[in-house]
Structures are given as C-alpha cells and as structure tokens.
Amino acid sequence: xxxxxxxxxxxxxxxxxxxxxxxxxxxxxxxxxxxxxxxxxxxxxxxxxxxxxxxxxxxxxxxxxxxxxxxxxxxxxxxxxxxxxxxxxxxxxxxxxxxxxxxxxxxxxxxxxxxxxxxxxxxxxxxxxxxxxxxxxxxxxxxxxxxxxxxxxxxxxxxxxxxxxxxxxxxxxxxxxxxxxxxxxxxxxxxxxxxxxxxxxxxxxxxxxxxxxxxxxxxxxxxxxxxxxxxxxxxxxxxxxxxxxxxxxxxxxxxxxxxxxxxxxxxxxxxxxxxxxxxxxxxxxxxxxxxxxxxxxxxxxxxxxxxxxxxxxxxxxxxxxxxxxxxxxxxxxxxxxxxxxxxxxxxxxxxxxxxxxxxxxxxxxxxxxxxxxxxxxxxxxxxxx
Amino acid sequence: xxxxxxxxxxxxxxxxxxxxxxxxxxxxxxxxxxxxxxxxxxxxxxxxxxxxxxxxxxxxxxxxxxxxxxxxxxxxxxxxxxxxxxxxxxxxxxxxxxxxxxxxxxxxxxxxxxxxxxxxxxxxxxxxxxxxxxxxxxxxxxxxxxxxxxxxxxxxxxxxxxxxxxxxxxxxxxxxxxxxxxxxxxxxxxxxxxxxxxxxxxxxxxxxxxxxxxxxxxxxxxxxxxxxxxxxxxxxxxxxxxxxxxxxxxxxxxxxxxxxxxxxxxxxxxxxxxxxxxxxxxxxxxxxxxxxxxxxxxxxxxxxxxxxxxxxxxxxxxxxxxxxxxxxxxxxxxxxxxxxxxxxxxxxxxxxxxxxxxxxxxxxxxxxxxxxxxxxxxxxxxxx
Ligand SMILES: Cc1cc2nc3c(=O)[nH]c(=O)nc-3n(C[C@H](O)[C@H](O)[C@H](O)COP(=O)(O)OP(=O)(O)OC[C@H]3O[C@@H](n4cnc5c(N)ncnc54)[C@H](O)[C@@H]3O)c2cc1C
Ligand SMILES: Cc1cc2nc3c(=O)[nH]c(=O)nc-3n(C[C@H](O)[C@H](O)[C@H](O)COP(=O)(O)OP(=O)(O)OC[C@H]3O[C@@H](n4cnc5c(N)ncnc54)[C@H](O)[C@@H]3O)c2cc1C
Numbered sequence: 001x002x003x004x005x006x007x008x009x010x011x012x013x014x015x016x017x018x019x020x021x022x023x024x025x026x027x028x029x030x031x032x033x034x035x036x037x038x039x040x041x042x043x044x045x046x047x048x049x050x051x052x053x054x055x056x057x058x059x060x061x062x063x064x065x066x067x068x069x070x071x072x073x074x075x076x077x078x079x080x081x082x083x084x085x086x087x088x089x090x091x092x093x094x095x096x097x098x099x100x101x102x103x104x105x106x107x108x109x110x111x112x113x114x115x116x117x118x119x120x121x122x123x124x125x126x127x128x129x130x131x132x133x134x135x136x137x138x139x140x141x142x143x144x145x146x147x148x149x150x151x152x153x154x155x156x157x158x159x160x161x162x163x164x165x166x167x168x169x170x171x172x173x174x175x176x177x178x179x180x181x182x183x184x185x186x187x188x189x190x191x192x193x194x195x196x197x198x199x200x201x202x203x204x205x206x207x208x209x210x211x212x213x214x215x216x217x218x219x220x221x222x223x224x225x226x227x228x229x230x231x232x233x234x235x236x237x238x239x240x241x242x243x244x245x246x247x248x249x250x251x252x253x254x255x256x257x258x259x260x261x262x263x264x265x266x267x268x269x270x271x272x273x274x275x276x277x278x279x280x281x282x283x284x285x286x287x288x289x290x291x292x293x294x295x296x297x298x299x300x301x302x303x304x305x306x307x308x309x310x311x312x313x314x315x316x317x318x319x320x321x322x323x324x325x326x327x328x329x330x331x332x333x334x335x336x337x338x339x340x341x342x343x344x345x346x347x348x349x350x351x352x353x354x355x356x357x358x359x360x361x362x363x364x365x366x367x368x369x370x371x372x373x374x375x376x377x378x379x380x381x382x383x384x385x
Numbered sequence: 386x387x388x389x390x391x392x393x394x395x396x397x398x399x400x401x402x403x404x405x406x407x408x409x410x411x412x413x414x415x416x417x418x419x420x421x422x423x424x425x426x427x428x429x430x431x432x433x434x435x436x437x438x439x440x441x442x443x444x445x446x447x448x449x450x451x452x453x454x455x456x457x458x459x460x461x462x463x464x465x466x467x468x469x470x471x472x473x474x475x476x477x478x479x480x481x482x483x484x485x486x487x488x489x490x491x492x493x494x495x496x497x498x499x500x501x502x503x504x505x506x507x508x509x510x511x512x513x514x515x516x517x518x519x520x521x522x523x524x525x526x527x528x529x530x531x532x533x534x535x536x537x538x539x540x541x542x543x544x545x546x547x548x549x550x551x552x553x554x555x556x557x558x559x560x561x562x563x564x565x566x567x568x569x570x571x572x573x574x575x576x577x578x579x580x581x582x583x584x585x586x587x588x589x590x591x592x593x594x595x596x597x598x599x600x601x602x603x604x605x606x607x608x609x610x611x612x613x614x615x616x617x618x619x620x621x622x623x624x625x626x627x628x629x630x631x632x633x634x635x636x637x638x639x640x641x642x643x644x645x646x647x648x649x650x651x652x653x654x655x656x657x658x659x660x661x662x663x664x665x666x667x668x669x670x671x672x673x674x675x676x677x678x679x680x681x682x683x684x685x686x687x688x689x690x691x692x693x694x695x696x697x698x699x700x701x702x703x704x705x706x707x708x709x710x711x712x713x714x715x716x717x718x719x720x721x722x723x724x725x726x727x728x729x730x731x732x733x734x735x736x737x738x739x740x741x742x743x744x745x746x747x748x749x750x751x752x753x754x755x756x757x758x759x760x761x762x763x764x765x766x767x768x769x
Contacts, residue, residue, distance in 0.1 A: 001387055001388065001389060001390055001391055001394075001455065001688065001692055002386060002387040002692065003386060003388075003685075003688075003689040003692055003693075004386065005386065006386075067386055257765075261765050261766060264766060265766055275762070275766045278758075278759070280762075281758060281759065281762030281763075281766075282758050282762070284761075284762045284765050284766070285709070285757070285758035285759075285761035285762045285765070286758070288706065288761055288765055289706045289709055289710050289761060290710070292686060292703075292706050292710075293679075293682035293683070293685075293686055293706075293710055294682070296682060296685035296686055296689060297678070297681060297682050297685060299386060299388075300388045300681075300685055303386050303387070303388045304388070314681070317677070317678040317681055317682075320674070320678055321678050321679070321682055366671075368674070369667075369670060369671045369674035369675070370667070370670060370674075372673075372674035372677055372678060373664075373670030373671070373673050373674045374670075376646075376650050376673050376674070376677055377650060377653065377654055377664045377670070377673070380647065380650045380651060380654070383643070383646050383647055383650055383677060384643060384647060385684075
C-alpha cells in the first residue's frame with residue numbers, strides 16, 4: 001500500500017504545472033469571457049502529449065499510466081476547468097472506448113491522430129429526449145449495402161465544435177433488448193452537421209454542441225464493438241469518464257482553496273487578516289478536508305482502473321463526492337472573498353460556475369447514487385471491503 | 386500508488402474481524418448497559434497481539450513494526466465495528482500510554498513496563514486532561530514539586546480512559562509552572578502508589594464499555610526513574626503522542642460507520658413496506674450511497690495518514706484531516722442508520738443507536754473537531 005506518486009508521475013506533474021502556470025491559467029478568464037479556446041491551445045497541449053497520455057506508444061500515444069492521466073486532468077482543471085474537460089472528454093469518452101472496444105484497424109486509424117491532437121474526439125450519447133435514460137435514445141443507424149445510414153439529432157456533445165472523431169450511439173435493432181450500437185463517425189462525413197452551440201452557466205469555453213445526422217452514411221467497419229452492445233460500450237466508457245470528471249472537480253476545488261487561502265492571508269478587516277477569524281479558518285479547513293477526501297477517492301478509482309480491477313461503483317463514489325464537494329468548496333471560496341467573490345475581477349465566481357457542471361454530466365449525482373446503492377444492496381459484503 | 390492492503394495486514398484484519406464477531410458482538414449490548422468489560426476479554430485481546438500493536442517486537446510487541454499504524458488502523462476498525470468501547474480501550478492503551486513510553490521512555494522504562502503492557506497483562510492509561518483544562522491542555526494545574534532526586538505530584542486528572550483498570554499511568558504535570566507549556570513533564574504513576582486515588586466511572590452517552598475516570602494525586606512520589614522523556618519536554622511529547630493517536634480515533638470512527646452501513650443494508654433489504662423492501666426506495670438508497678461514499682473516503686484518508694506515519698513522514702496535517710472527516714462522518718452515518726431502521730433504530734434492540742452514541746465521542750476525544758480545524762487552517766495559512 002502506497003499513496004504516493006512515483007518519481008515519473010511527479011516529474012510529469014512538474015512539467016504540466018509549469019505549462020499551466022504559463023499557458024493555461026493566465027487565459028482562463030479570457031476563455032470564459034469569449035466562450036472560446038485560443039487558436040493554438042490544442043497544438044500546445046498536443047505538443048506536450050496531453051491528448052494521448054495513456055495511449056500506448058504503439059498507437060502514437062505518450063504511453064504513461066492512467067494515474068498520470070488523471071493527475072494531468074486535475075492540474076489542467078486547477079488552471080482552467082474548460083481546458084480540463086477538453087482533455088478529459090477527449091480521452092475518457094473517445095480515446096478510451098476506441099482503445100477498449102476498437103479493432104486493430106480502428107486503433108491504428110484513429111489513435112495516432114487523436115493522441116497528437118491533430119484530431120479531437122467527442123462522445124455523443126445524449127439526445128433531446130434522453131439524458132439519464134440513455135437507453136431510450138432514438139437516433140437510428142440502418143444497415144444497407146453502402147454501410148450504415150444514420151438519422152437523428154444528438155445534443156450536449158462536449159468538444160462537438162473542435163472534434164473530428166465522434167463516438168456515436170444509435171439504435172440498430174429497435175425491437176431487440178440490445179437495441180443500440182456504437183460507431184466511430186468522422187464529423188466531415190456528408191450528412192453530419194454541427195447544430196446549435198449551447199450558451200451555459202460555466203465551462204463556457206468548452207463547446208456543447210448539437211449534432212444533426214441526415215442520411216449520413218458511414219462504412220460497415222465504423223461499428224465500434226459488437227452490434228447491439230452499444231449501451232455496454234457507453235456505460236463502460238462513462239465509468240472511466242467519471243474519474244475524469246472527479247479530477248476536474250478536484251482541480252477546480254484546489255484552485256478555489258489556493259485563492260481563498262491567499263486572500264485570507266492578505267485581506268485585512270478589523271485590523272487583522274481575515275484568516276485570523278475562526279469563521280474563515282473553518283471554511284478553509286473544511287475545504288481542505290473535503291478536497292483531500294475527494295482526491296483520495298479519485299486516485300483509488302483510477303488505480304483500480306489502471307490495474308484492470310472492477311471500478312464502476314468506486315468511480316461513481318469519486319465522481320459523486322468530488323462533484324458535490326466542488327460545489328461546496330467553490331461556494332465557500334466566494335464567501336471568503338466577500339463581495340469581490342461575486343465579481344468577475346476575481347476567479348471565485350468562475351470557479352463556482354465551472355464546478356456546477358460536474359454534478360450533471362457523465363451521470364448526474366442522482367444516477368451515481370443509484371449505481372452505488374445497487375451495488376450495496378445486491379452485494380452487501382462489498383460494503384465491508 | 387498502490388491501494389491494496391499488504392497481505393499480512395489483510396490476513397490479520399480477517400482474524401480480528403472473526404474474533405470481534407464471535408467474542409464481542411454477542412455481549413456488546415450488555416457491556417454498554419452495564420458500563421463494563423470482563424477482564425478475560427482484555428486477556429484475549431492481549432493473546433491476539435492487540436495490546437502491543439505500536440510497540441516493537443523486542444519489547445513484546447508487534448511482529449510487523451513496518452505496518453504499525455496501518456495495522457492499528459485496521460484493528461481499530463474491526464473492533465469498533467462491533468463495539469466502540471472495546472476499541473477505545475485498545476486505542477488509549479496503545480495510542481496514548483504505550484505510544485508515549487515508546488516515543489520518549491528510557492531503555493529501563495521500556496524494559497520494565499512494555500512487555501507486560503504489550504501482552505495485555507497490564508493495561509495502560511494516559512492523563513493529560515484536567516477538570517479545568519481540556520482543549521487548552523497546557524493550562525493544566527497538576528504540580529510536580531521537587532523532593533530530593535524525585536518529585537511529589539498533586540492535582541486532579543479528568544476523563545482518563547482505562548483509569549479504572551489500568552496498572553500504569555503516564556501523567557503530565559507542571560514542573561516549572563512559570564514556563565507554561567515548556568514547564569510540563571511526564572511521569573509514570575502506578576496504581577498502588579501512595580496518594581493516588583482512582584475515582585468513580587463517568588456515566589456517559591456512549592463508548593460505555595470503556596471506563597472513563599477522574600484521578601486524584603495527593604503528594605504522589607515519583608522518583609527520577611519515573612520521569613518519561615526529558616525534563617520539561619512532557620507537553621511537546623504529549624502533542625507528538627496525540628498527533629499519532631488521533632489516527633486511531635479516525636480508524637475507530639470507520640468501524641462504527643461500517644457497522645451503521647452493514648446493519649442498514651441488511652435491514653433495508655429485509656424490511657417490507659408498501660409491498661416491497663424499503664431498499665427499493667430511492668430515499669433509502671441515497672442514504673446508503675452517501676454513507677458508503679463518505680466511509681470509503683474516510684478509510685482512505687485514515688490509511689493514507691497511517692502509511693505516512695509508518696514511513697516516518699510528517700503526517701500531522703493528514704492525521705488531523707482524517708480524524709476530523711472520519712469522526713464527523715461516523716456521527717452522520719449513525720443518524721442515517723437510525724433513520725433507515727425507523728422506530729426499531731431508536732430502540733436498543735438494534736445496535737445502530739449505540740454506534741451513533743459511540744461515534745459522538747470521536748468528535749471530542751484526542752482533539753475535538755474544533756481543534757482539528759484550527760490545526761488544519763493554521764497549516765494552510767502558514768504554508769503560504
Ligand atoms: C455542458 C454539458 C456537456 C455535456 N456533454 C455531453 C457529452 O459530451 N456527451 C453526451 O452524450 N452527453 C453530454 N451531456 C449530457 C449529460 O450527460 C446529461 O445532461 C445528463 O446525463 C442528464 O441528462 P438530462 O440533462 O437529459 O437530464 P434528465 O435525465 O432529464 O434529468 C433531469 C433530473 O432528473 C433526475 N433523474 C433522472 N432520472 C432519474 C432517476 N431514475 N432517479 C432519480 N432521478 C433521476 C436527474 O438526476 C436530474 O436531476 C452534457 C451535458 C452538459 C450540460
Ligand atoms: C470518553 C472520553 C475519554 C477520554 N479519554 C482521555 C484520556 O484517556 N486521557 C486524557 O488526557 N483525556 C481524555 N479525554 C479528554 C478529552 O481529550 C477532552 O474532553 C477533549 O480534549 C476536550 O476537552 P474538554 O472536554 O475540556 O472541552 P473544552 O476544551 O472545554 O471544550 C469545550 C468546547 O469548546 C471548544 N473549544 C475549546 N477551545 C476552542 C478554541 N480555541 N476555538 C474553538 N473552539 C474551542 C471545544 O472544541 C468544545 O466544543 C477523554 C474524554 C472523553 C469524553
């Protein structure tokens with residue numbers, strides 16, 4: 001048992017931290033304001049290998065371990081929550097299912113360009129009529145001589161604006177129990193168009209897009225995994241994605257704590273730094289304590305995944321706790337800042353807005369609780385470890 | 386990183402889990418009611434090796450000193466899973482009394498006391514708190530006045546765990562009151578010492594199987610061989626003991642919360658209302674999910690802090706965080722468990738109300754939640 005990072009992981013953390021201090025953090029407010037990423041951001045992230053962190057070198061990735069990946073998402077999110085999810089959604093939701101369910105051909109075709117950042121990836125499961133109840137999706141894929149013909153509307157696709165590669169879920173066998181299948185679709189395929197981009201509360205620079213499919217034909221070998229196993233691909237993928245969202249929440253919260261501590265040391269009221277008041281100390285102590293709890297849950301889930309052990313409920317715990325924690329922690333940061341916390345000249349309000357999403361996507365808090373409770377009630381011995 | 390318990394620790398955990406289920410569980414309710422524990426239980430705890438967990442093997446202690454604090458954490462959880470009082474007996478013995486002797490005691494003291502303490506033949510206690518000084522422990526008033534080579538101790542101690550059955554006490558007293566915390570020294574007092582009187586047990590909310598007593602010292606003589614650690618360093622050593630000991634209280638909280646969770650799952654699966662198990666209701670599921678999530682987080686925090694100590698790292702911040710989070714988590718788990726059990730949860734036919742009462746102590750002893758928050762915030766603010 002060892003809770004420490006390895007030397008390699010620490011070295012990588014230093015590299016990412018330096019990069020974040022120079023490139024990511026200074027532009028976080030600008031990204032939020034303009035709802036965009038700067039033009040060279042993707043190239044810079046790519047040059048550090050941050051789009052294929054745990055993709056094996058044989059497929060053009062950086063070949064690092066999964067914990068290193070999670071740590072990079074944490075660090076990027078600490079500097080900018082939107083940049084964090086750009087990288088996390090790309091890896092967890094597009095690269096990961098191709099790695100796990102893709103054929104050798106698919107891996108060789110997509111992973112090198114995804115790893116370099118030449119192509120960005122996204123994941124398209126949600127539809128206007130099906131969110132938590134993802135199995136009720138209506139977008140269809142019909143098999144014909146030419147290939148699969150896709151029709152339907154998807155929404156809320158993170159990275160939809162930047163992405164070239166879409167991991168798409170569509171109904172192939174409407175009457176079967178196994179009605180949905182997964183596909184790899186390239187966005188420039190005729191019949192696939194980018195629809196509306198959402199205007200959101202937070203992570204404003206991250207695109208949340210509608211994708212419209214009208215008789216969009218993809219080849220037979222665009223199928224990802226077995227026909228009819230789409231929901232399994234989606235759920236297995238989301239298990240991993242939840243660790244990435246937990247890392248995003250932890251990173252955002254660490255930033256909130258860092259800023260709050262600095263402010264508590266420097267803001268003077270009643271002739272003393274406000275950090276001398278227990279009312280403020282309590283907030284800081286609770287922030288740090290809950291942050292530590294979330295972080296350890298997150299790395300445990302990551303370690304289980306890295307070691308190919310079952311990790312679904314553990315990932316749900318990490319995501320549930322980290323996301324709710326991040327909402328409490330960023331809210332506390334605003335309170336430490338007082339009125340300035342409510343103003344965009346200071347980072348606290350942006351952090352709070354960014355944190356809010358972590359309780360929603362890749363399974364809401366409610367869905368995480370259902371996942372955990374199912375495990376507990378069906379397998380009571382698991383509760384005792 | 387590696388989140389797997391070492392094999393020997395996992396094996397020992399299983400042994401203690403079985404022991405606790407067989408030897409403790411059937412009697413916990415009675416021990417809670419009567420505020421007692423049978424002496425044979427202490428003998429058995431000693432035979433299992435639980436009374437010397439944090440003591441090196443050369444003094445009759447643990448065969449796995451490299452896993453001392455981790456092993457201690459695992460044992461605390463397993464004992465408290467059935468009975469918080471039994472766990473606190475072991476925690477105060479190992480984590481306070483023996484820990485102080487191990488940390489600061491002389492070779493002679495270790496040879497004289499540790500083997501019998503580590504085997505469970507003798508039980509140890511530790512006296513810092515006084516009627517008028519708890520969190521502000523340095524304000525203690527017990528005096529140690531020079532008498533030849535030795536000292537005469539006079540004063541009152543309060544809330545001393547194991548005080549009723551202990552043979553050996555490590556007691557903090559002021560040797561030079563004008564020097565404040567730097568004028569406090571630690572002494573060994575034995576039960577039979579003249580002038581030393583053990584008071585009546587406190588009647589407590591929880592942790593009732595563990596005795597908590599006041600101690601009166603009236604001119605009790607301690608020779609130079611009874612001074613523990615350096616002269617006037619007693620308070621500094623006591624703080625070091627507490628920094629380590631509080632991980633044990635965090636681990637004890639884990640056991641209580643796990644008890645709440647396990648009992649609640651079993652109950653929710655079996656209790657039928659409106660034609661189906663209450664476990665089928667989201668309201669119940671959500672409580673279970675939150676209990677399990679916070680418990681797992683607490684366990685990882687406790688184990689992380691314990692590993693740090695075993696590696697010789699500075700674990701103060703980790704220990705405070707673990708103790709704070711785990712103890713408050715356990716109280717929440719207790720309240721939820723009662724809720725899930727409904728009216729039955731409010732009765733003593735079910736153990737969960739006891740777990741909740743036991744858990745509350747964890748927020749108070751070995752540095753209250755407030756003291757932990759002060760320490761954590763100070764660390765944060767001063768690190769900058
Ligand atoms: C910014 C953003 C980015 C996103 N990115 C992606 C993406 O990249 N790819 C993608 O496919 N999707 C994405 N999503 C969609 C996201 O995963 C869904 O919004 C989410 O799963 C919830 O679905 P919904 O919004 O339809 O809410 P609904 O499912 O309609 O839920 C509404 C409320 O009801 C609760 N609820 C629903 N079912 C139950 C139940 N059985 N028991 C108890 N409570 C329940 C929910 O928890 C929620 O509180 C994104 C969403 C946003 C906002
Ligand atoms: C069952 C039990 C077993 C115990 N075992 C032992 C033992 O074996 N040995 C031993 O020496 N002691 C023992 N104690 C004593 C225990 O450590 C103290 O009770 C504890 O430190 C709190 O001290 P106090 O009770 O005097 O409360 P006080 O210090 O009077 O505190 C009262 C309240 O004020 C708060 N408070 C105090 N100072 C501050 C501050 N600066 N800022 C904010 N809030 C503050 C506290 O957190 C608490 O909520 C035991 C206590 C119990 C109940």
